[in-house]
Amino acid sequence: MRRQLPLTLCFIAGVFMAVQYFIPHWRVQDTYDRFLIWLQIIFAFAFLLGTVSLVKVHFHKIRNRAADRGYSWVVLAGLASMIGLGFFAPGHNDPGSPFDMMFQNVQVPIEATMFSLLAFYIASAAFRAFRARTLEATLLLIAACIVMLGRVPVGDLISERIPEATRWILTVPNLAAKRGIMIGVGLGMMATALKIVLGIERAWMGGGD
Amino acid sequence: MSHHIIWTTIGAILTLSIYSFLYKDNPFYKFAEHLVVGISAGYYLVIYTFNFIVPNVARPVFALELSGEAIPLAGLEWWMALIPGLLGLLLYARFFPKFAWVGRWPLGIYVGGYAGLGLSPVMQARILSQMQANSLPLTSVTNVLLVVGLLGTLIYFFFSMRHKGVLGVFARIGIVFLMVGFGASFGYTVMSRISLLIGRVDFLLSDWLHLVG
Amino acid sequence: MSWYDKLLQVDRRWIFLAIGVAVVVPFFAPLGLPVVVTDPVQGLYDAVESIPPNDKPLLLSIDYAPATLPELEPMAFAILRHAFRNDVNVIVMTLHPAGYGLAERAIRGIAEEMDQVEGEDYVFMGFSPGVSAPILGLGVAIRNVFPEDAYGTPLDEIPMMEGVRNYDDIPLAITLAGWSAAEAWIYYAREPYGQRVGAGVTAVMATDYYPYLNAGQLQGLLGGMRGAAEYEVLIEREGKGVLGMDSQSVIHLLIIILIVLGNVAYFAQRRAKRRAALEDA
Numbered sequence: 001m002r003r004q005l006p007l008t009l010c011f012i013a014g015v016f017m018a019v020q021y022f023i024p025h026w027r028v029q030d031t032y033d034r035f036l037i038w039l040q041i042i043f044a045f046a047f048l049l050g051t052v053s054l055v056k057v058h059f060h061k062i063r064n065r066a067a068d069r070g071y072s073w074v075v076l077a078g079l080a081s082m083i084g085l086g087f088f089a090p091g092h093n094d095p096g097s098p099f100d101m102m103f104q105n106v107q108v109p110i111e112a113t114m115f116s117l118l119a120f121y122i123a124s125a126a127f128r129a130f131r132a133r134t135l136e137a138t139l140l141l142i143a144a145c146i147v148m149l150g151r152v153p154v155g156d157l158i159s160e161r162i163p164e165a166t167r168w169i170l171t172v173p174n175l176a177a178k179r180g181i182m183i184g185v186g187l188g189m190m191a192t193a194l195k196i197v198l199g200i201e202r203a204w205m206g207g208g209d
Numbered sequence: 210m211s212h213h214i215i216w217t218t219i220g221a222i223l224t225l226s227i228y229s230f231l232y233k234d235n236p237f238y239k240f241a242e243h244l245v246v247g248i249s250a251g252y253y254l255v256i257y258t259f260n261f262i263v264p265n266v267a268r269p270v271f272a273l274e275l276s277g278e279a280i281p282l283a284g285l286e287w288w289m290a291l292i293p294g295l296l297g298l299l300l301y302a303r304f305f306p307k308f309a310w311v312g313r314w315p316l317g318i319y320v321g322g323y324a325g326l327g328l329s330p331v332m333q334a335r336i337l338s339q340m341q342a343n344s345l346p347l348t349s350v351t352n353v354l355l356v357v358g359l360l361g362t363l364i365y366f367f368f369s370m371r372h373k374g375v376l377g378v379f380a381r382i383g384i385v386f387l388m389v390g391f392g393a394s395f396g397y398t399v400m401s402r403i404s405l406l407i408g409r410v411d412f413l414l415s416d417w418l419h420l421v422g
Numbered sequence: 423m424s425w426y427d428k429l430l431q432v433d434r435r436w437i438f439l440a441i442g443v444a445v446v447v448p449f450f451a452p453l454g455l456p457v458v459v460t461d462p463v464q465g466l467y468d469a470v471e472s473i474p475p476n477d478k479p480l481l482l483s484i485d486y487a488p489a490t491l492p493e494l495e496p497m498a499f500a501i502l503r504h505a506f507r508n509d510v511n512v513i514v515m516t517l518h519p520a521g522y523g524l525a526e527r528a529i530r531g532i533a534e535e536m537d538q539v540e541g542e543d544y545v546f547m548g549f550s551p552g553v554s555a556p557i558l559g560l561g562v563a564i565r566n567v568f569p570e571d572a573y574g575t576p577l578d579e580i581p582m583m584e585g586v587r588n589y590d591d592i593p594l595a596i597t598l599a600g601w602s603a604a605e606a607w608i609y610y611a612r613e614p615y616g617q618r619v620g621a622g623v624t625a626v627m628a629t630d631y632y633p634y635l636n637a638g639q640l641q642g643l644l645g646g647m648r649g650a651a652e653y654e655v656l657i658e659r660e661g662k663g664v665l666g667m668d669s670q671s672v673i674h675l676l677i678i679i680l681i682v683l684g685n686v687a688y689f690a691q692r693r694a695k696r697r698a699a700l701e702d703a
Binding site: 001002003004005006008009011012013014015016017018021035037038039040041042043044045046047048049050051052054055056060066068071072074075076077078079080081082086087090095099101102103104105106107108109110111112113114115116117118119120126136137139140141142143145146147148149151152158169170172173174175176177178179180181182184185186187190192193194195196197203204205206 | 212216217219220221224225227228230231237239240241242243245246247248249250251252253254255257258259261262265266273276280289290293294296298300301303304309310314315316317318319320321322323324325326327328329330332334335336337340342343348349351354355359361362363365366383384385386387389390391392393394395396397398399400402403405406408409412416
């Protein structure tokens with residue numbers, strides 16, 4: 001029950017989903033249609049596990065009087081306010097509702113800005129760390145500089161050979177290299193999927209008996 | 210002051226709070242960072258609930274309604290909503306150590322189902338279609354480079370034999386192609402990060418301060 | 423301390439400041455450099471252009487999150503403007519929960535700008551979780567995945583959804599994503615169902631999609647803000663994509679200068695150290 005049943009369920013679900021592509025019989029396809037929705041429902045509940053874990057972690061920080069517990073209050077206040085606005089405020093998650101305004105004017109600016117910080121760090125790294133120490137590194141840097149110039153209008157202005165060189169880099173060496181990586185990773189993905197379905201890979205079950 | 214100006218100003222202040230990290234870590238940045246964690250978790254919870262769980266599980270099971278039509282209690286559609294809902298709830302058994310093992314049942318279905326679902330499409334999209342597209346006549350320099358480049362890249366990642374002789378030559382060719390490919394990726398990565406910054410600056414200058422556009 | 427040592431030890435906050443100035447100045451002093459269209463973008467434009475007006479709808483999956491908004495939202499705006507200009511109906515959906523609010527703001531904003539009517543010219547389906555499951559489900563029946571639109575109206579009561587059952591009735595599906603959703607559309611819509619798929623992705627991901635483009639698995643590809651800018655040029659309606667190209671040009675030049683300076687200083691320092699070591703020996 002604790003290990004064999006989940007492994008058996010994993011095997012049955014995996015084999016069924018793998019072979020249904022090749023069996024057009026209406027009973028199989030009907031079962032497949034319903035099972036797709038089941039997978040989505042289980043996925044939805046699984047995704048929300050993260051929210052429960054988040055509350056647990058920050059609640060423990062507050063209860064144990066951790067040094068930065070003030071910020072845990074901020075997390076929980078943010079979570080509570082969105083739940084309150086989304087479930088109980090007028091308009092729920094309709095456009096223009098308080099819930100939507102919090103998303104558009106709090107979550108969107110903060111998330112977008114967080115990732116834009118990388119622009120500064122990549123510039124700093126370009127100066128401090130990108131060194132043409134070896135032939136390979138030099139190749140990488142030259143290709144990067146050509147592509148960086150070729151993908152902005154100023155590259156077209158400097159010379160029409162730059163965008164032409166960029167196009168060639170993208171459609172020949174880049175294409176060949178990425179295709180090789182894609183095939184290799186694809187083989188790995190298939191191997192991992194088979195190992196999971198056949199019960200060889202059991203990390204998803206976690207520890208314990 | 211209109212609501213729009215107030216909300217935009219809140220967005221701008223939070224944006225500048227994040228950027229303050231560039232000078233050094235500070236309470237304004239930490240506040241914004243923690244706020245977005247809570248707000249985004251709450252947002253996702255509400256969206257999942259109203260957009261999916263309510264119409265596909267809660268309404269059929271409790272209100273006996275699916276897609277605007279009535280369904281009978283204990284009928285097929287009712288069970289088809291109840292069972293996956295219960296399986297989903299079983300996942301939360303992990304928070305009770307004595308019963309955590311029960312959460313493996315729906316996890317097994319979910320992990321196995323998605324693994325099986327991806328087998329054929331991944332094989333077709335990532336392997337067969339790509340090999341077909343790269344099976345080119347060696348009648349032009351481009352085609353020769355594509356075929357040789359792909360072989361070199363695949364051989365470079367083949368570590369079951371030493372990279373000596375012909376294999377070593379192809380592996381070396383593979384490295385050259387990989388470095389140029391990674392260079393292209395790096396150039397695009399720089400472009401991507403800069404674009405994100407441009408977007409935020411545009412928000413501050415035009416949407417908030419109305420200094421441009 | 424020699425010049426190369428000073429240069430290599432400069433506080434990185436000066437570099438941050440230089441980047442900040444470089445991005446802001448072009449907003450006030452635009453260069454107005456023309457944007458040249460490339461084949462991958464032309465391919466997607468032609469695919470949308472080939473959809474007959476007032477016939478079957480375009481499916482637009484707005485799968486991005488706020489983190490990638492500046493790159494992908496201009497694409498969404500441009501594609502919606504293109505479709506509406508050509509009287510092509512649009513089904514909008516999302517596979518990312520944060521995409522719900524962003525998809526809503528894109529479709530409502532452009533629909534209002536171009537006087538499009540909900541239910542007749544566009545429909546917003548909302549969010550469906552699981553990535554592969556909804557994409558596969560749409561190939562069987564759209565109503566299996568979205569029995570109603572995002573606002574609770576059953577699809578059978580929406581005029582533009584009459585006769586639209588699954589991928590057979592959708593000439594083109596476009597995904598705009600900053601994560602693996604773009605690949606998922608190829609795996610689960612293109613390969614099993616032969617659905618024509620186009621993609622708009624962040625520049626970080628764009629180079630990885632060239633194999634799909636080359637193999638014909640994608641009709642076209644927009645990569646980052648530059649891709650959005652090219653699409654805006656094609657539809658002759660400049661937006662945030664073109665607007666950002668000037669700053670992009672200046673900062674790219676600055677970063678190349680930083681790379682060159684950093685390497686010049688590094689090699690000068692290395693040569694000096696070797697010379698000193700030889701003299702000591």
